Amino acid sequence: MAVGQSVLRKEAPNKLTGRARYNADLSIPGILHAAVATSPHAHARIRHIDKAAARESPGVAAVVTAADAQGLKCGEVLEDRPPLAEEETRYWGEPVALVVADGEAEALAGVSRLSVTYEPLPAVLTVHEALRPHAPLVHPDLSGYRQAQPPVAPRAGTNIADVAHIRKGHAEEALRDSAVVVTAHYHLPPVDHAAMETRSARVEILDDGRVIVHATTQAPFEVQKLLARYMKTQQGLIIVNAPLIGGAFGGKTTVQLEILAYLASRAVGGRPVEICNRREQDLAMSPVGPGLEADMTLGADRYGRLTGMKLTVYLDAGAYTDSSPRIARAICSECTGPYRLEHIETDVYTVYTHHVYATAWRGFGHMPLTFVVERTMDKLAAQLGVDPLEMRRAAAIKPQDTTPTRVRLTKSRLGDLDLCLRRAADLLHWDPTPRDEGKGTVRAQGLAALWKTSSSPPNAISGAIITLNQEGSLNLSTGTVEFGPGTKTTAAQILAERLQMPIEQIHVHSHINTKVDPEHWKTVASLSTFMVGRAVMEAAEDVIAQLKQVAAIVLKCAPGDLEVAHQKVYLRDDPEIFVPFRDIAHGYSYPNGDAIGGQIIGRGSYVVRHITTLDARTGEGHPGPGFTVGAQGVEVLYNRRTHHYRVLTAVSVLDAGRVVNPQVARGVVMGGINMGLSYGSREAVLFTRDGALENPDLRTYKVMRPGEQALQYRVDFVETPQLDSPYGARPLGEHGCLAMPAALANALSRAAGVACDTLPLTPEVLWQLAGMREA
């Protein structure tokens, strides 16, 4: 009835007309504004902060520094990050002090009058520099930090914040006995999320102890828990509101501005304080997506069968770990790509450097991982002289194989990669041989495959509450925030399908309030459909049972005789005997006025099952509920003389399990394709020799503009149901971008006859590679 239909997203009309309200659109009379003084050095000792002039500045109510945070350290995994720099600053743009004032202008004027004396210190700006012997240490006290969410394995006296491993089989021997072995080095720069809406937070501490937070967050319940812990208060007193979010991509998982706004509010007696990132600040001060360096060795026997692999990844965490150790384990879990490999040796190091820290970025490490694996697969195919498509098909992981973390796969858990590869190849009219198109241009194609499971904590939960309005329409409350992919609409579709009723009669809460909405762990990892869907299904069953119970009395039958559909409860054997929802939603009234029942309120709750943390030595464990596999490809037109190119066609085929909303699914994948191609072709967070951010605005940080995208998108899905997911649907929110940079690099490598092992692939990079080839 609703699942499988292209339903209009619930929030779409107001977004379309501009009526939708985002966090910074709301203003509260009398609210104060906090502006941030940020570090002008990548690494410096803070000698002195002179607050006097700023404090005297007109309209300024308070100046907040690290001293006001009482040694607080934050961090999702490892608590290594002071909300305001303490004795040292560790990146250019790091918050050092807050000026709280009547208005934004007064706060900014106050910041300009704040005098901070720095003593610049030597900085490490790349993982290479950070790993050198006697390199300056980003965190000299590394062993003293509390581990908030193990596993994490910091190495004191080094810049290694963490190391995670996969040890399966005997990689060394397998590679030694291989007929063909390829080894390559890859370098990928950090990337910004560049969401349309910059991050902001508002906090008010009321006299009764309640803390009211409004924030641009993907994790309102995480904000609630962390603030309660950091501020030593009850979770129930922290009320977090998350309105519509204007794009997130993982960048709104870090709890950063919420803590700063809390400290600012506390400094002015709990009055409401707003902190809203300017674009420049959003790029420089708030976290980015991680870059990495990687070395991969992959072997095959003389028949082209994969034998063994070694992979070493140095994840560039920047100044603080945030979620990097979890990203490292996600990379470990899927380090083979979607291929069968029994002999694996993988080490992922999380390395501190003196620049802005990294956090989740669409795909949680899988995009760079896919780049590394899929470039290496193409190299191996070239060495063997086989078609890269056929090699991938032969190597594709299948049910009954085990993953690097030794999870045994089933068809339900994995999906059908071979079908995705064949469909993608068909859509691309696959031809691995570049074609001369005249005038010095070449047409070439590249393919890449992907897989991803969702790395959630083993106890991630999700809930759903359904209330009935008197007329028989439904309200659905879930804990996900809405930042574009239509998670609320999907939940409503699942409910409409289960109750066999029109989706227009289901009303969703588009804003989250942690006090009234049930918890959803975090709106990340493309898990909303699965987890929320499970909770919604359970809540629907609860509603159905209650409806039947009342209806059985009204209709003088057993509840077992009844069915629910079209907002009616009816006799299975005679549907013309029924009672409509509107007669029982708020209790049933007899003709003489007395009533039975009451408001129907359904509840559903879900916790992921069988998820375990990974073994510290071997990586054995069960990281996520199910996989999404897929294949993507591009066709490029490349100019041999100028090294310019245009992406003609971009192709994506994901195993969606079941496509819940075809139009929205296509839109999400197309957005992902564009994001992947933008990163592949032009995006990079750049630092000067001194560690300053070199492109701190959207004039210089380049994202793809309309007109520069692929000329044609071909998006399709295959449907191998994931049996434990509502209607079989698999996650697909992140996946559209995962293999695009790899597919682009494979196509350009073929077109230009070079090895594209770094990003972004600008014409200058291709020119350099071509020059090296000739030299």
Added chain:
Amino acid sequence: MIAVDFAYRRPDTLAGAYELFSDLARRGENPFYLGGGTEIVTGARTGLFTPSSVIDVKAISDLRALAVHDGRLILGAGLSLREILAKDPWPLLSHILSRIADHSVRTQITLGGNLVGSIPYREAVLPFLLTESAVRLYGSGGDRWVPLAHVFTDGSLRLAVGELLVALSVPEAVTRLGGVACKKTRFDWVDYPLVTVAARRQPGRRIPALAVSGLTSGPFRALRVEDALLHAGPAEIPLRELLPEAPLDDRHGSSAYREFVFRNTLEDVLEQLGPNG
């Protein structure tokens, strides 16, 4: 948001603007003339630029001129790029202007602001460098027209303190001649140039007149390149000897890559202008 307070004034005569500037300067202020404000606003947002006083010159009618007088096309320095593009009085100029920034920003940027601002590319000047252009200046030297070549040296307009760029002019006949413009960026359609070349046929000469931006620290008329191209192709000319300085080396492109792009662009330009350029 701009954090610092500054005084904003909008005189409606040239004399008023210049007197205001001189007066403020005498009082130790550091006034700036304001055109579209795109550089002032972006600089002030990040705190890199903190004017105490700005003088908006867009209300002065002389800066709004767009007319033909005595056989010369006159373009006021206060016209926005978008306004010039809408009237399209000189196709070669439109071609250049249409690639500066994006549509929204072009409604702000003025012709004069693009020429005298601190962003070094100043691509709007390129077509003017190809012909007998003149500029109208107002300041200590009075209200005067001078040849562009006399005051546009080493990539920027040499103005005295407080002197105001009022308008530019070119022979109207020139605006009907053909010409080509070619902009090359790092990758994006909207970006600063690695190289922008404007070219125009020259009567009795095999090689066109060439003006170049982006390659070095400021725009220049490439006379030495033109001469060299009489004897060798774009791929062979000894480029480093012919340029006023070494090509820029920055995040947009390395010096060697800019040189490569420039040679390619010359080839494109010569091809587009056809034989006997």
